Amino acid sequence: MPDSSQLIWLFFRFNGRVARAAxxxxxxxLAIIQAFLLYRFTLAPEGSAASEFWESAFWVAVAVSVWSNVALGVKRLHDMSRPGIFAVTLFIPVISIIAFIVLCLFPGDPGPNRYGAAANEPS
Known part of the structure; x- marks a missing residue:
């Protein structure tokens, strides 16, 4: 099981490389967490304290997910020897779907590159 520093690196740092599977x-x-929180929000009675709690939790998760998705995209692009700035394509409607599929399917560099020695490790 990974330690907390590896999880912090994976979801919040921009250095290093990450493989397709990771x-x-x-x-x-991240998507499952957002879906669960949205589901809980929709079940809560409108205007209740529970509804406000789940709505707040959902928006916090969305904010964290945006940062995490950028960090993941940058590291995935680094694995493919591309600059991280291209991660902005993950936020352009329609193009984002294509960009996500490309990042999931195309392999990274088999050996070291200028962004790190190996995938799934901080540089």
Whole structure:
């Protein structure tokens, strides 16, 4: 099981490289958390304290997910020897779907590159 520093690096740092599987699974994890919080919000009676709690939790998760998705995208692009600035494509409607699929399917560099020695490790 990874220690907390590895999880912090994976979701919040921009250095290093991340492989296709780790990128996909981390993104899926973030989407599941958002979906769960949205689901809980929709079940709560409108205007109740529970509704306000789940709404707030959802928006906090969205903010954290935006940062995390950028960090994951940058590291995935680094694995493919591309500059991280291209991660902005993950926020352009329609193009974001294509960009996500490309980042999930295209392999990274097999050996070291200028962004790190190996995938799934901080540089």
């Amino acid at each position: 990128f996909f699974l981390a993104g899926l994890f």
